[in-house]
Amino acid sequence: MNDRFTEKARSAIEKARAAAMELGHSYIGTEHLLLGIVRETDALGSRVLRENGFEEDLVMDLIEKAAGRGAPGMPVQGLTPRCRRVIEIAVAEANRLRHSYVGTEHLLMGILREPESTAAHLLTAAGGDLNKIYTDVFTRFTSSDYRAAARS
Structure with missing residues (x-):
């Protein structure tokens, strides 16, 4: 994985x-990545999701309804092509914003x-609303609190 990924982004992917x-x-699909982001509770991506009503229990319920459950502990083969694409987009978003790192917000x-x-x-x-959630993330980048935290 790219060295630019923050500890929280790596943790979200592990989650x-x-x-x-x-x-x-x-497999690890985008739905699992979404849940991993939500479970990284003190990260910006998680905060924005929760502020938009997407708590861990809701996301888990949505995944279970959409994809069901298999046999617990089944070996995971890796990222789906779509999940790899989402991660590529996250890196591109970080580049576009001239961020030297990729965080949960970029994921x-x-x-x-x-x-x-x-x-x-x-x-x-x-x-x-995907556009509203995106705007909520983007707005955080311009906040003074975010800029101060990014410098530390």
Whole structure:
């Protein structure tokens, strides 16, 4: 994985892997990445999702309804092509914003910029507005609190 990923972004991806195992899925999809971001509770991506009504229990319920459950502990084969694409978009978003790192906020932006992803479909089906959530993330980048935290 790219060295530019923050500890929280790496942790969110690891939590996505753990979620896939927990759900008995043999792949890590965008839905698992979404859950991994939500579970990284003190990260910006998680805060924005929660502020938009997407708590961990809701996201888990949405995934279970959409993809069901398999056999718990099933070996995870890796990222789906769409999930890899979302991560590529996250890196591109960080580059576009001239950020030297890729955080959970960029991972979330990647999901929001890939509207055909399972995660984006889940957000939309539950009443989420992808453009509003994206704007909420982007607005955080311009806040003085965010700029101060990014410098530390």
